[in-house]
Amino acid sequence: MSHTNIVPNRKLPSLNKCSISLNNCLGWQRFNTHRRLKWGFIAGEILEKIFARRASGLVRTVSAWDTLIYNLLVMAPTAVYVYGIWASLLFPGVDLPLTALIAIPVCVVVGIFYALYSAAMPRSGGDYVWVSRVLHPALGFMMNFFLFVVLLSVAGSYIPWFLQWGIAPIFQFVGQSAVSEMLTPPMVTFAVALVFFLICALIVSRGAKATAIALWVFFVFTILGFLAYAGTLAATGPEQFKATFDAVSGMKYDDAIEAAKAAGYSGAFSAEATSLGVIFTIINFLGFNCSVFIAGEIKEVRKAQFIAIIGAVVIFGIVTWAVYQATYYAMGAQFVTSIAYLAGTGDPSYKLPFAIPFFQFLFMYATTNPLAYGIALFGWSMMTLAAILTYIFTSVRLVFAWSFDRVLPTALSKVDSRYGSPYMALILVTVLTIVFQALWLFTPVLSYFVYIVTGWFITTAIASISGIIFPYRRKDIFEASPSIVKAKIGGVYWITVLGVLSLIVSAWMAYAGMMPAISGAVNPLAVEFSFGVFIVGLIIYAVSWLYHRGRIPLELSFKEIPPE
Numbered sequence: 310m311s312h313t314n315i316v317p318n319r320k321l322p323s324l325n326k327c328s329i330s331l332n333n334c335l336g337w338q339r340f341n342t343h344r345r346l347k348w349g350f351i352a353g354e355i356l357e358k359i360f361a362r363r364a365s366g367l368v369r370t371v372s373a374w375d376t377l378i379y380n381l382l383v384m385a386p387t388a389v390y391v392y393g394i395w396a397s398l399l400f401p402g403v404d405l406p407l408t409a410l411i412a413i414p415v416c417v418v419v420g421i422f423y424a425l426y427s428a429a430m431p432r433s434g435g436d437y438v439w440v441s442r443v444l445h446p447a448l449g450f451m452m453n454f455f456l457f458v459v460l461l462s463v464a465g466s467y468i469p470w471f472l473q474w475g476i477a478p479i480f481q482f483v484g485q486s487a488v489s490e491m492l493t494p495p496m497v498t499f500a501v502a503l504v505f506f507l508i509c510a511l512i513v514s515r516g517a518k519a520t521a522i523a524l525w526v527f528f529v530f531t532i533l534g535f536l537a538y539a540g541t542l543a544a545t546g547p548e549q550f551k552a553t554f555d556a557v558s559g560m561k562y563d564d565a566i567e568a569a570k571a572a573g574y575s576g577a578f579s580a581e582a583t584s585l586g587v588i589f590t591i592i593n594f595l596g597f598n599c600s601v602f603i604a605g606e607i608k609e610v611r612k613a614q615f616i617a618i619i620g621a622v623v624i625f626g627i628v629t630w631a632v633y634q635a636t637y638y639a640m641g642a643q644f645v646t647s648i649a650y651l652a653g654t655g656d657p658s659y660k661l662p663f664a665i666p667f668f669q670f671l672f673m674y675a676t677t678n679p680l681a682y683g684i685a686l687f688g689w690s691m692m693t694l695a696a697i698l699t700y701i702f703t704s705v706r707l708v709f710a711w712s713f714d715r716v717l718p719t720a721l722s723k724v725d726s727r728y729g730s731p732y733m734a735l736i737l738v739t740v741l742t743i744v745f746q747a748l749w750l751f752t753p754v755l756s757y758f759v760y761i762v763t764g765w766f767i768t769t770a771i772a773s774i775s776g777i778i779f780p781y782r783r784k785d786i787f788e789a790s791p792s793i794v795k796a797k798i799g800g801v802y803w804i805t806v807l808g809v810l811s812l813i814v815s816a817w818m819a820y821a822g823m824m825p826a827i828s829g830a831v832n833p834l835a836v837e838f839s840f841g842v843f844i845v846g847l848i849i850y851a852v853s854w855l856y857h858r859g860r861i862p863l864e865l866s867f868k869e870i871p872p873e
Contacts, residue, residue, distance in 0.1 A: 359715070359861060359865045359866050359868075359869075360713055360714065360715070360866060360871055360872060361712060361713045361714075361715065361719040361722040363872060364872055364873065365432075365433070365605055365709075365713060365722075365724070365871065365872060365873055366722075366724030366726070366729065366731075367433060367517075367605040367606050367709075367724065367729055367731075367873075368516070368517070368606065368729035369605070369606055369607060369608045369610070370516065370517050370518040370521075370606060370608065370729070371517045371518060371521050371603070371606050371607045371608060371613075372521075372607075372608055372613070373607075373608075373609065373612065373613035373616040373617055374616075375518075375521035375524070375525070376600045376603075376607050376613050376614075376616070376617035377616060377617040377620045377621050377624075378521070378524050378525055378528050379521065379524055379599070379600060379603070379617070379699055379702075380596065380597055380598070380599055380600050380617050380618060380620075380621035381528070381621045381624055381625055382524055382527060382528060382531070382692070382695040382696055382698075382699050383596035383597070383599045383696065383699045383700070383703070384593070384594060384595065384596045384597055384621065384625050384696075385467075385596075385692055385693065385695075385696040386531060386535070386624075386625055386628045386629070386692060387531060387534065387535050387538075387628070387632065387688070387689050387692050388593070388692065388693075388696075389593060389628075389629050389632050389633070389668075390538075390632065390667055390668035390669045390689060391470070391474065391667050391668075392589070392590075392593050393405055393632070393633060393636065393645075393668055394645075394649050394665060394666060394667050394668060395589070396408070396586050396589045396590065397645060397646050397649035397650070397653075398649050398650070398652070398653035398665075399585070399589065399653075400582040400583075400585045400586045400589070401574050401575075401582060401646060401649075401650050402574075402575065402577060402578050402579035402581075402582035402583070402646065403578070403579075403582040403583050403585070403586035403589075403646070404578040404582075404583045404586070404642075405586065405590075405633040405636075405637070406630050406633040406634045406637065407583055408583060408586040408587045408589070408590040409590055409626050409629040409630040409633060410626070410630060411587045411590075412587060412590045412591045412593075412594055412626060412629075413622060413623060413626035415587075415591060415814060416591065416594045416597055416622045416626075417619055417622050417623070418807065418810050418811065418814065419598065419769065419810075419811045419814055419815075420597055420598055420618040420619050420621075420622050421615070421618075421619065421807055422773065422776060422804070422807035422808060422810070422811040423435075423436075423598040423601050423614075423618060423772075423811075424598075424601075424614040424615045424618045424619070425776075425793065425794055425803065425804050425807060426439055426601070426772070426776050426779070426794075426804065427600075427601040427604050427610070427611075427614045428610075428611040428614060428790065428791050428793060428794050429779070429786065429787065429790040429791070429794045429804070430442065430786065430870050431604040431605070431607070431610040431611060431614075432604055432605050432710070432870060432871050432873075433602065433603055433604055433605035433606065433706045433709060433710050434453065434602060434605075434706065434707060434709075434710025434711070434713075434871075435453075435599075435601035435602040435603075435604060435710075436449070436452070436453065436601060436768065436771075436772040436775075437449045437450065437452070437453035437602075437707065437710055437711070438710065438870065438871065439772060439775050439776070439779070440452065440771055440772055440775045441714070441867045442783060442786065442867055442869075442870065443775040443776075443778065443779050443782050443783050444771070444774070444775045444778075444782075446714075446716070446850065446863070446864065446866075446867045447847060447850045447851070447854075448771060449867075450711060450716055450846055450847075450849070450850045451843050451846035451847045451850065452767070452768035452771050452772070452843070452846075453707055453710075453711070453768075453846075454842065454843075454845070454846030454849065455764050455765075455767075455768055455842050455843050455846060456707070456765070456768060457704055457707050457708070458758075458842050459758075459761050459764070459765065460700040460703060460704050461700070461704060461738075461741055461742055461745040462745055462749070462755050462758050462761075463696075463700060463761075464696075464697045464700045464701065464742055464745065464746070465502075465742075465745040465746045465748065465749035465750075465755065466749060466755075467693040467694075467696055467697050468498055468501060468502040468505065468693075468697070468746065469498055469749075469750075470693045471501075471690050471693040471694060472492045472493065472497070472498055472501060473492070473493055473498075474667060474669065474670075474689075475669070475686050475687070475689050475690030475693060476492060476686075476687075476690055477489040477490075477492045477493060478669065478670065478673070478686055479682065479683050479686050479687065480492075482673055482679060482682050482683075482686075483679050483683075495750045495751060498750060499746060499747065499750055499751075502743070502746045503743060503746075505694060505697065506697075506701070506739055506742050506743055506746070507739070509697065509698050509701045509702075509739075510701070510735055510736075510739045512698065513698075513701060513702050513705060513730060513735055514725070514728065514730050514732060514735055515728050515730065516725075516728035516729045516730045517603065517606040517702075517729065517730075519728070520698065520702050523698060524695060524698065524699065527691050527692070527694060527695030527698070528695065530687065530688050530691035531688050531689075531691050531692040531695060532688070533684060533688050534684055534685050534686070534687060534688010534689050534690075534691065534692070535628060535631075535632070535685075535688060537681050537684040537685040537688065538632070538635070538668075538669075538672060538685040538688075538689075539631055539632065539635040541672070541675055541676050541678075541681045541685065542635040542636065542638065542639035542640070542672075542675055543635055543638065543639070545639050545675045545676065546638075546639060547638065547639055547640070547641055549675075550639050550640055550641075550674060550675050551641075551644075553674045553675070553677070554674040557674065558660075558661060558674060559660050559661070559662075560658075560659075560660050560661065562641075562644060564658070565644060565647050565648050565651060565658070565659075566643055566644055566647045568647075568651060568656060568658040568659075569646075569647035569648075569650045569651055569656075570647075572650065572651065572654060572656050574646070574647060574650040576643050576646070576647060578642075588818065588821045590629070591818060592762050592818075592822075593629065594622065594625060594626075595762075595765060596699075597618060597621050597622045597625065598618050599699070599703055600613075600614060600617045600618060601614065601618075602703050602706050602707060602710075603702070603703065603706050605706070605873065606706075606729070611791055611793070632668070636668055636671075639675055640671060640675070645671070648661075648666050648671070649666060652664070652665055652666055669685065669686055669689055672685060672686075701738055701739070701742060704738045704741075704742075705730075705731055705734045705735050705738045706731070706734075708721055708731070708734035708737060708738060709721070709722050709724075709731040709734045710871070712731075712733075712734065713871055714863075714866040714867070714871065715853070715857060715861075715863060715866055716849075716850060716853045716863065716866075717849075717853070720733055721733045721734045721737060722734070754838075757832070757834055757835045757838035757839070758835075758838060758839055758842075759829070759832065759835040759836075759838075759839055760822060760823065760835065760836065760839035760840070761822075761839065762818065762819075762821070762822030763819045763820075763822030763823050763839070764822075764839055764840065764842070764843070765822075766815045766816075766818040766819035766822060767815075767819050767843075769811065769814075769815040769818075770812055770815035770816055770819060772811075773808045773809075773811040773812035773815055774808070774812060775808075776804050776805070776807070776808035776811070777804075777805050777808035777809060777812065778805075779804060779805075779808075780795075780802045780804065780805060786870060
């Protein structure tokens, strides 16, 4: 059989041009055996050079339901025990249950946009991959780097939450105040953090499926704690709570309400306070779309993202509403907002043994049962640890994505062949997490990281802009996308419409994040620190670009979607 004259009568794509398209290179099917072998070798060599290697090494082992639990725990569902009182402090007169119901559809809109975009480019790194391919790689890295720093910073705050606001109150409740006090010194907190971060590293090193199993365990404890809290309040009722509070708190229930009114609080819900509270509640939802950053390890990823993102938003919203509703029912909405007002204004009539009356602290007046109190607060504590595990897992995947594109050294994209885990990225993230924990405990540095909300929604806005123009700027990738991505409404692509809606929400939230009602008075140093993180990301990318300029240009990586 002759193997000549099979190649089409046209030139093969040039291998010497930086604008080479791998899809074109790899799409040639009909050529003679000699050329086929030679061309396949050259194309593979190019693939290895513009990316870290021919395949990511990640394995799709995580189901849609695993992913839903992951998104849910990123949001730290019962953290609203803290956020609810903060919202009441900031916005006297806020109707908390109503804010949760309003926040759900707003977040669903953004969530559908992210799920749709992930269906087009289902790779680890999420919006870093999208923005770097559609707008510019410097933008993609800069915004993703900001998210990376946010995750490590928030992880540093959660071990103090775990000890001081979760475990210590349990010992205090059962009369072991000495043990409670032993858990609060910074060195004890740092030692506990170090141990837990190493446990997280061990779990993550065993791959995405092992991490998913660990998250399911944390989720069960968290839900049990939530049920103990809400169920106890439902059984207690307002009369019993009031009687217990009057008997053991050192304050009087009715006097607290009257003192707040005398200090200037009307005691009634207001539309203005609730509208501001909606903004604050939406902030609580941050992280509902984080599954896009681990898309390289999700089975049936296009379908799974819709289940995981939308499902997480709805479940988180229902849990938040239920916590607020149960708290208002048993403790009384007017009492909760009044006691928060007294604490926030430093009123001398506030005499409770804690500076801020978080829900889990007020819960001690709802029950005398140490088992109910212990389960509720232990579950809340497990929520904080689960959130840290998701932040570390996500951060490892971000570093992996940057390294696979050669923005960071390719050694950081090495994957353990047995567990499918990026072990070099994990080592780096673990070390950085420990460093950030030390910064949180022993320095004031992270106290300047005030405008996280604004920065986060700036990244969402950039991703939204890239989604709006995606069908027109990267037609090659768009046309290869699933049909659901290419669907239209009134002649306009759905992804463009959703991108516009997501951009509106993002711009609104980014602006709100700078409002004094949300972030306090504008602090120039805090502004410089928070937005300086974007600049640091830009500098890192520029250094990498310069390094690769005389070798294989870095921008070549962003002509294509990374291989699976």
